[in-house]
Amino acid sequence: MHLDDLAEQAATIRARDAETAHEIRVCMAASCQSSGSGQVLDALRAGVEPQSSSCRVKGVGCMGLCSAGPLVAVAAPGDTLNASRLYRDVTPADAPAILDNLGKPDPIERLHCPTDQPFFTAQHRIVLEHSGQIDPDSLDDAIAVGGYSALVHALTELTPGEVIREITTSGLRGRGGGGYPTGLKWSTVAKMPGPQKYIVCNADEGDPGAFMDRAVLESDPHRVIEGMAIAAYAVGASKGYVYVRAEYPLAVERLTNAIRKAKRAGFLGSQIADTQFSFEIELRLGAGAFVCGEETALMASIQGLRGQPRPRPPYPAEAGLWGCPTLINNVETFANIAPIVREGGAWFAALGTEGSKGTKVFALAGTIVNTGLIEVPMGTRLAHIIEVIGGGIPGGGRVKAVQTGGPSGGCIPRAHLDTPVDYDSLKGLGTIMGSGGMIVMDERSSMVDVARYFMEFCMTESCGKCVPCRTGTQQMHALLERIAAAEAGRAELALLEELCEVVQATSLCGLGQTAPNPVLSTLRYFRDEYESRLVD
Amino acid sequence: MPGPASQPKVRVVTFRVDDQDLSAREDETLIEVCREHRIPIPSLCYLEGLSVWGGCRLCMVEIVGQPRLAAACSTRVIEGMEVRTDTERLRRYRRILVELLFAERAHVCSVCVSNGHCELQTLAQRCGVDHMRMPRRPVSYPVDSSHEMFRLDHDRCILCTRCVRVCDEIEGAHTWDVMGRGSDCRVITDMAQPWAESETCTSCGKCVQVCPTGALVKQGTSVGEMVKDQHFLPILARRRQPR
Numbered sequence: 133m134h135l136d137d138l139a140e141q142a143a144t145i146r147a148r149d150a151e152t153a154h155e156i157r158v159c160m161a162a163s164c165q166s167s168g169s170g171q172v173l174d175a176l177r178a179g180v181e182p183q184s185s186s187c188r189v190k191g192v193g194c195m196g197l198c199s200a201g202p203l204v205a206v207a208a209p210g211d212t213l214n215a216s217r218l219y220r221d222v223t224p225a226d227a228p229a230i231l232d233n234l235g236k237p238d239p240i241e242r243l244h245c246p247t248d249q250p251f252f253t254a255q256h257r258i259v260l261e262h263s264g265q266i267d268p269d270s271l272d273d274a275i276a277v278g279g280y281s282a283l284v285h286a287l288t289e290l291t292p293g294e295v296i297r298e299i300t301t302s303g304l305r306g307r308g309g310g311g312y313p314t315g316l317k318w319s320t321v322a323k324m325p326g327p328q329k330y331i332v333c334n335a336d337e338g339d340p341g342a343f344m345d346r347a348v349l350e351s352d353p354h355r356v357i358e359g360m361a362i363a364a365y366a367v368g369a370s371k372g373y374v375y376v377r378a379e380y381p382l383a384v385e386r387l388t389n390a391i392r393k394a395k396r397a398g399f400l401g402s403q404i405a406d407t408q409f410s411f412e413i414e415l416r417l418g419a420g421a422f423v424c425g426e427e428t429a430l431m432a433s434i435q436g437l438r439g440q441p442r443p444r445p446p447y448p449a450e451a452g453l454w455g456c457p458t459l460i461n462n463v464e465t466f467a468n469i470a471p472i473v474r475e476g477g478a479w480f481a482a483l484g485t486e487g488s489k490g491t492k493v494f495a496l497a498g499t500i501v502n503t504g505l506i507e508v509p510m511g512t513r514l515a516h517i518i519e520v521i522g523g524g525i526p527g528g529g530r531v532k533a534v535q536t537g538g539p540s541g542g543c544i545p546r547a548h549l550d551t552p553v554d555y556d557s558l559k560g561l562g563t564i565m566g567s568g569g570m571i572v573m574d575e576r577s578s579m580v581d582v583a584r585y586f587m588e589f590c591m592t593e594s595c596g597k598c599v600p601c602r603t604g605t606q607q608m609h610a611l612l613e614r615i616a617a618a619e620a621g622r623a624e625l626a627l628l629e630e631l632c633e634v635v636q637a638t639s640l641c642g643l644g645q646t647a648p649n650p651v652l653s654t655l656r657y658f659r660d661e662y663e664s665r666l667v668d
Numbered sequence: 669m670p671g672p673a674s675q676p677k678v679r680v681v682t683f684r685v686d687d688q689d690l691s692a693r694e695d696e697t698l699i700e701v702c703r704e705h706r707i708p709i710p711s712l713c714y715l716e717g718l719s720v721w722g723g724c725r726l727c728m729v730e731i732v733g734q735p736r737l738a739a740a741c742s743t744r745v746i747e748g749m750e751v752r753t754d755t756e757r758l759r760r761y762r763r764i765l766v767e768l769l770f771a772e773r774a775h776v777c778s779v780c781v782s783n784g785h786c787e788l789q790t791l792a793q794r795c796g797v798d799h800m801r802m803p804r805r806p807v808s809y810p811v812d813s814s815h816e817m818f819r820l821d822h823d824r825c826i827l828c829t830r831c832v833r834v835c836d837e838i839e840g841a842h843t844w845d846v847m848g849r850g851s852d853c854r855v856i857t858d859m860a861q862p863w864a865e866s867e868t869c870t871s872c873g874k875c876v877q878v879c880p881t882g883a884l885v886k887q888g889t890s891v892g893e894m895v896k897d898q899h900f901l902p903i904l905a906r907r908r909q910p911r
Contacts, residue, residue, distance in 0.1 A: 443720070443722040443739060443742035591850055592849070592850060593849070594850040596827060596846070596851065596853035597721075598724070599726075599765050599768055599769060600725055600765060600768070602772075602850055602851055602853070603771065604768055606772070606850065607771065610802075627802070634761050634765065637728075637761065638725040638728050638761055639725070640722055640739075
């Protein structure tokens with residue numbers, strides 16, 4: 133397939149869509165579905181004649197403002213989310229009113245959710261650029277907005293080395309939490325000799341309060357498939373796995389669907405775009421172990437073994453799946469690939485900060501007005517995210533701390549909210565970027581309870597392989613229980629700190645090494661809360 | 669006349685361990701070299717002849733210029749590396765790790781058949797663990813005495829998985845495996861059924877011999893009577909290497 137053929141196909145689809153005057157988009161991502169968007173979609177469809185030339189009703193992916201769901205957007209075909217007329221908290225009973233209002237100059241006041249508010253305008257969407265606009269189950273929708281054009285461009289006009297150079301120039305770093313330079317990882321795998329290499333997409337998102345990868349997979353699965361295929365071409369792999377947790381049934385369904393359609397259209401399979409390049413993708417479902425998000429445990433699980441980490445080196449790039457060189461990236465990393473190949477690495481590198489390029493998707497949760505999914509340039513100040521985009525604390529309360537990085541991360545106190553969000557600044561504050569969970573807490577939250585909650589999570593999710601993580605988290609949790617219940621003394625707090633040090637220094641994998649972080653960071657900024665509960 | 673033997677591809681490197689100059693093949697691990705030169709490095713999961721597990725974390729050492737500690741069992745030697753195996757920090761960490769193991773299950777030496785011949789007990793003495801600062805985890809598991817020759821006591825198990833590995837790698841039966849998560853992990857026979865009902869167990873007893881504690885023992889032994897013999901393992905492993 134020539135790039136021009138694909139462009140022509142996209143133009144045909146767009147022209148066909150443009151024959152319809154109005155497009156009603158109903159969010160069918162998991163969170164809006166849980167508040168009843170499925171019934172809203174049915175009610176709207178029932179009100180429109182099947183072959184209506186003036187209006188088309190379709191289910192789309194996440195629009196971001198999950199707290200206002202179910203969300204319904206009325207737009208002209210091809211309009212972005214911000215250019216649409218958005219309705220919030222829609223019920224099936226509102227369907228006739230929405231249909232009546234089509235083409236009228238003013239929106240329905242009681243349902244209207246203005247898209248000129250900062251939640252929408254202050255974002256910069258690259259990964260989520262088509263999320264909430266296209267039907268995730270439609271390959272045509274994906275092609276209409278440029279889907280697979282980066283893949284065909286790479287296959288027909290770039291060498292693998294040139295693709296890697298663009299990724300390296302872009303400065304993209306792994307979005308799963310570690311922040312390892314993606315270009316470096318790709319070139320390492322590309323340079324490894326061997327006839328068989330693998331691509332793995334890590335979709336085992338497990339941090340409490342994080343749902344970025346789920347939203348991407350539910351909203352724009354073709355973008356992830358395209359990113360994986362480009363990666364496979366760049367490093368010389370012919371087989372890919374998406375390791376997705378079984379707790380995401382909707383993401384699994386849409387991904388399965390997307391893989392099938394991409395294969396039928398010739399974007400996966402053998403001789404893609406009439407080149408010599410062949411690539412297959414298979415899904416593997418995780419059975420609910422947090423540790424399987426760790427790359428060596430994830431690979432063991434794909435191979436059908438017990439999901440446990442192993443010592444590194446050898447790194448997956450050298451000896452991964454079945455001992456072959458393997459490239460593992462996270463969902464969001466793969467979702468960034470197509471735009472980089474399309475627009476060039478320099479375009480991406482112009483966004484963000486010195487050490488952290490591009491944008492980052494965050495899942496805003498906790499005590500905040502606008503909970504949902506946002507995407508901002510790296511280097512955006514935390515205060516801007518929470519106060520402007522997030523709308524602050526409900527009822528005008530004050531932020532006490534922001535938790536980032538899930539059970540491997542830490543709490544940032546209000547005094548440091550001016551910090552720009554990038555890998556290095558967050559590390560300096562004793563937390564990590566992590567995969568993008570951001571939990572906002574107001575002054576009613578107890579930091580000892582926060583630490584105890586995350587320690588309980590790490591304790592129950594420890595795989596049990598190494599002694600410090602298996603038994604250390606259990607002892608630390610017991611100590612935190614005693615401190616929270618005001619039964620512990622100074623010696624126990626000292627023991628807790630010593631255990632933190634040992635578990636951090638001696639654990640086998642990242643889960644154990646970072647398990648003490650929530651305790652260490654709350655001790656660093658909120659030590660008085662611990663000390664006020666001691667009995668001696 | 670035969671030509672010269674082809675040169676092996678593996679190089680030999682020199683490095684320092686605790687101010688002692690050593691040389692080793694570059695595919696050897698630190699613990700192998702240290703054991704060869706009688707430099708004591710504690711470990712409960714490592715056993716010569718079995719694959720590396722890296723679970724007990726007692727063999728952690730410091731490598732000069734490297735911020736993180738390294739597990740000697742899973743770290744290969746590198747030319748010029750400088751290793752410290754016995755610093756104050758490492759001794760403190762080892763003491764706590766042993767203490768953590770004692771607190772995890774009901775390790776009561778005075779009534780154990782392995783008393784006096786137990787690797788965990790010996791290590792505790794060497795590391796100076798003479799009292800416990802942590803409460804014992806209040807959980808107990810049933811003993812499996814179903815096998816006519818052997819007995820399994822989970823309360824004395826440290827989950828080193830030597831039994832799992834020897835059964836899989838040396839005996840080739842793979843009767844043992846691990847179930848559960850975190851501190852609730854347990855070694856199991858077949859699909860977690862009583863040992864006597866295992867269809868794969870050959871009753872060879874290798875698991876009992878490699879077990880470092882009193883978790884796997886012979887039936888009919890009394891306090892302190894269970895002495896284990898692990899000499900067979902490196903010999904078997906060597907004889908199986910391709911010549």
